[in-house]
Amino acid sequence: MRRRDFLQGVAAGAVTFLFTIPAGSAPIVPTRPGAYPEDFNAFLKISADGRVGCFVGKVELGQGAMTVLAMLVAEELELDPAKVDMVLGDTDLCPWDLPTGGSLTMWHTAPVLRGAAAEARAVLLGMASNSLNAPVADLALKDGAIWVKTAPARRTTFGELVKGRKLERHLGKVKPKPLSDCTLIGRRVPRKDALAKVTGAAKYAGDLRLPGTLHACILRPPAQGQTLVAADTSAAERVPGVRIVRDGSLLAVLHPQPDTARKALALVKGTFEGPEPDVDDARIYQYLVDKAAPGQRVMISRGDVAAGEKRAATVVEGEYRNAYESHATLEPHASVAKWEGGRMTVWSSTQSPFVFRDSVAEALKLPPDKVHIIAQFVGGGFGGKLVGLDAVEAARIARQVPGVPIQVAWNREEDFFLDGYRPAAVVKIRSGLDAGRGAITFWDSTVAGVSQGEAELAYDMQSNRYQAPAVPNLHPLKVGAWRAPNAHTNAFARESQLDALAAKAGLDPVTLRRRLITDGRLLSLLDLAVETFGWEPAPGPTGRGIGLACGAWRQGLVVAIAQVSVDKATGKVKTERVLEAVDVGLVVNPDGARQQVEGAITQCIGQALSEEIRFKGGRILDKNFDTYLLPRFSAIPRIQVVFPETSTAVTQGIGEPPVVPVAAALANAVFDATGARVTHVPFTPERVLEALKHAPAR
Amino acid sequence: MEPTVSFVLNGKPVSVASPRDRMLVWVLRDELGLTGTKVGCEAGLCGACTVIVDSEAVPSCSTTLGDVAGKAVLTIEGLALDGKLNPVQEAFREHHAFQCGYCTSGMIMAAWAFLKKKPKATRSEIVEAMEGNLCRCGAHVRILDAVESAGQAMGGAR
Numbered sequence: 001m002r003r004r005d006f007l008q009g010v011a012a013g014a015v016t017f018l019f020t021i022p023a024g025s026a027p028i029v030p031t032r033p034g035a036y037p038e039d040f041n042a043f044l045k046i047s048a049d050g051r052v053g054c055f056v057g058k059v060e061l062g063q064g065a066m067t068v069l070a071m072l073v074a075e076e077l078e079l080d081p082a083k084v085d086m087v088l089g090d091t092d093l094c095p096w097d098l099p100t101g102g103s104l105t106m107w108h109t110a111p112v113l114r115g116a117a118a119e120a121r122a123v124l125l126g127m128a129s130n131s132l133n134a135p136v137a138d139l140a141l142k143d144g145a146i147w148v149k150t151a152p153a154r155r156t157t158f159g160e161l162v163k164g165r166k167l168e169r170h171l172g173k174v175k176p177k178p179l180s181d182c183t184l185i186g187r188r189v190p191r192k193d194a195l196a197k198v199t200g201a202a203k204y205a206g207d208l209r210l211p212g213t214l215h216a217c218i219l220r221p222p223a224q225g226q227t228l229v230a231a232d233t234s235a236a237e238r239v240p241g242v243r244i245v246r247d248g249s250l251l252a253v254l255h256p257q258p259d260t261a262r263k264a265l266a267l268v269k270g271t272f273e274g275p276e277p278d279v280d281d282a283r284i285y286q287y288l289v290d291k292a293a294p295g296q297r298v299m300i301s302r303g304d305v306a307a308g309e310k311r312a313a314t315v316v317e318g319e320y321r322n323a324y325e326s327h328a329t330l331e332p333h334a335s336v337a338k339w340e341g342g343r344m345t346v347w348s349s350t351q352s353p354f355v356f357r358d359s360v361a362e363a364l365k366l367p368p369d370k371v372h373i374i375a376q377f378v379g380g381g382f383g384g385k386l387v388g389l390d391a392v393e394a395a396r397i398a399r400q401v402p403g404v405p406i407q408v409a410w411n412r413e414e415d416f417f418l419d420g421y422r423p424a425a426v427v428k429i430r431s432g433l434d435a436g437r438g439a440i441t442f443w444d445s446t447v448a449g450v451s452q453g454e455a456e457l458a459y460d461m462q463s464n465r466y467q468a469p470a471v472p473n474l475h476p477l478k479v480g481a482w483r484a485p486n487a488h489t490n491a492f493a494r495e496s497q498l499d500a501l502a503a504k505a506g507l508d509p510v511t512l513r514r515r516l517i518t519d520g521r522l523l524s525l526l527d528l529a530v531e532t533f534g535w536e537p538a539p540g541p542t543g544r545g546i547g548l549a550c551g552a553w554r555q556g557l558v559v560a561i562a563q564v565s566v567d568k569a570t571g572k573v574k575t576e577r578v579l580e581a582v583d584v585g586l587v588v589n590p591d592g593a594r595q596q597v598e599g600a601i602t603q604c605i606g607q608a609l610s611e612e613i614r615f616k617g618g619r620i621l622d623k624n625f626d627t628y629l630l631p632r633f634s635a636i637p638r639i640q641v642v643f644p645e646t647s648t649a650v651t652q653g654i655g656e657p658p659v660v661p662v663a664a665a666l667a668n669a670v671f672d673a674t675g676a677r678v679t680h681v682p683f684t685p686e687r688v689l690e691a692l693k694h695a696p697a698r
Numbered sequence: 699m700e701p702t703v704s705f706v707l708n709g710k711p712v713s714v715a716s717p718r719d720r721m722l723v724w725v726l727r728d729e730l731g732l733t734g735t736k737v738g739c740e741a742g743l744c745g746a747c748t749v750i751v752d753s754e755a756v757p758s759c760s761t762t763l764g765d766v767a768g769k770a771v772l773t774i775e776g777l778a779l780d781g782k783l784n785p786v787q788e789a790f791r792e793h794h795a796f797q798c799g800y801c802t803s804g805m806i807m808a809a810w811a812f813l814k815k816k817p818k819a820t821r822s823e824i825v826e827a828m829e830g831n832l833c834r835c836g837a838h839v840r841i842l843d844a845v846e847s848a849g850q851a852m853g854g855a856r
Contacts, residue, residue, distance in 0.1 A: 377798070
């Protein structure tokens with residue numbers, strides 16, 4: 001097997017193993033921001049009944065972190081994953097961690113946790129060796145019991161070993177089990193959140209009903225960037241039970257009933273001030289290009305672009321755009337805050353408990369240890385719950401009503417209005433192929449709206465330049481990280497441009513990529529995708545409607561092949577079939593990984609075909625799902641997911657990679673179906689019709 | 699004091715002292731503590747708040763308390779009987795037909811209402827029945843698989 005042992009355990013040398021942790025006690029290892037604790041007791045606690053508590057600062061967004069992290073612990077400790085109780089995203093109980101985003105959990109946290117579990121196993125075996133008076137080599141371990149292999153009656157359990165004991169061990173670095181001995185990794189394991197989610201028992205932040213809770217609805221300006229200068233609350237105050245709280249420009253209407261608070265808010269008349277940018281969703285692209293122009297900087301520079309252009313035999317010039325796109329998590333942002341005993345506790349829908357802690361502390365001028373964030377089940381993140389505006393709002397209000405739990409649950413209009421969108425962008429590319437059609441002589445990108453993240457893939461380019469602006473506040477609207485930020489914009493432009501070059505040179509898209517790809521892993525992934533799809537590529541447009549695109553997120557590689565049909569009368573694109581081949585190294589939880597790929601493909605059908613934030617100045621015109629169109633069941637194609645049998649990569653996360661090439665594959669499929677190149681995401685029926693007008697007659 | 703409205707909730711009679719024009723979703727979540735029914739759009743566009751009234755799946759964000767007076771309301775909390783999951787819940791669990799889970803209650807209620815009427819549904823009939831329910835994580839394929847297999851488990855093998 002040529003796999004590199006993924007997830008090399010990285011726990012530290014000197015180990016202090018402290019047992020007997022009474023419930024509700026303070027964390028035994030203070031969390032140190034910026035680094036994982038060296039003591040594995042911070043991650044794992046074994047209770048008297050032998051269950052293992054696993055404490056990690058990640059959260060369950062739906063991507064299955066809860067399950068896959070439990071698998072890693074269970075693997076080392078030879079347990080049923082159901083016996084591992086996960087405590088996620090509690091800043092008092094869990095060691096510091098980065099946000100749950102960026103596909104970091106498997107790449108970053110998992111090796112540390114696996115190392116911690118390996119040490120715990122070694123310490124437990126050492127303790128059992130003493131207590132059973134037998135060498136470790138003679139011991140067997142399974143389901144929380146340790147016994148002497150030749151005399152099974154001589155046995156003990158995790159619970160018996162740790163009960164009432166405190167001991168210190170210094171074991172040095174302990175190697176995790178070799179893959180060949182693993183029984184869980186690579187197998188389907190039931191999701192740990194399944195029962196709670198199919199019975200409605202799973203609690204999200206908005207589901208908390210702490211006694212005495214007041215629901216807070218906040219007065220919003222009509223346009224982003226405006227602030228409240230005056231308010232008439234007299235009519236709202238006449239509603240029985242209403243209470244008004246103000247903190248600077250924040251004004252909230254509080255009521256024991258959420259719907260009554262919302263109705264009373266509608267009675268408040270606010271006056272807002274602030275400039276509105278003179279731009280809308282149609283003019284945004286020229287706005288970005290103009291604003292970016294004086295600040296353009298060369299971010300990537302390889303070879304001599306001008307000389308490369310002189311060598312080019314086939315030149316293509318393209319401009320690619322994408323609109324602002326909302327995260328539109330089905331659960332709107334929600335937080336509950338309570339100020340008590342000089343501490344602020346916030347139960348939140350968050351991807352970033354430790355960031356939220358620091359944001360709340362900063363807003364309230366408290367030391368971070370006076371803020372306690374408790375993540376709940378999160379109803380989708382995708383980068384939209386990385387910053388804690390709702391938590392800060394709830395905390396600011398709660399600070400003024402001591403002892404009273406304050407729930408801030410945004411409604412859908414607020415969720416669209418306050419989101420930090422995927423940035424709109426314009427990518428202009430000029431590039432050329434040599435006469436032998438086997439080399440890119442130059443590739444010259446000028447970009448406004450995003451930066452160079454994942455702009456390059458393992459393609460042979462004799463020269464390459466990428467310019468993007470260093471202009472503060474380039475965007476007129478609030479922007480943020482949207483699942484694989486920058487990468488999808490850059491991949492859409494690059495892979496569309498390659499497709500156009502191939503077509504102009506009379507090559508099929510696979511042959512061109514085979515000539516250009518310099519990385520063996522990507523090349524074999526391309527072959528795997530083409531073979532699994534059963535595609536015999538030909539120079540486009542062939543009329544079959546099949547498109548290809550490649551993409552990367554760190555070391556995670558993806559090849560997408562999509563098939564569409566296009567109604568030339570209406571411009572409507574129907575996605576018939578999408579296949580992705582994904583190489584993220586060894587896949588720990590195959591079903592969980594497959595879910596991420598299926599989900600990414602589905603989500604990006606919306607990205608590619610229908611999702612766009614419409615706005616005028618700072619006013620967000622999309623307020624609900626009647627105009628902001630997510631893909632519904634009728635839009636779902638046949639989906640295939642394939643992983644290579646072996647990989648030389650260290651295990652990567654899989655939240656982001658499968659997002660990257662989807663829109664490009666669909667656009668290239670539209671070209672193959674019609675000869676029309678759609679260059680503007682989303683390619684709505686109107687934009688497809690426009691592109692069809694410019695398509696050469698066939 | 700508001701007059702009470704009576705209806706049958708998950709098989710048991712309840713009376714709620716709340717205005718008749720209050721939306722059912724708030725009554726369920728705030729007066730009755732049943733938070734399995736989710737709030738997604740408050741406009742009948744996403745299906746997260748779907749409950750079953752008599753035998754129809756309805757968005758409880760757009761159904762008033764008065765609308766259900768004297769009727770039978772079934773929520774996600776009322777599906778499992780004596781700790782045994784309903785066939786749709788079982789199928790969703792088996793297929794991992796969810797990710798974040800926020801749409802799941804509404805999906806299961808919509809599917810149950812549909813399958814009770816038509817367990818032998820075709821795939822395209824299932825698609826049509828589920829079209830009003832949004833999922834943002836992209837669990838659609840698994841949801842369709844789960845609904846199909848639940849229909850079969852309910853005796854609707856095709």
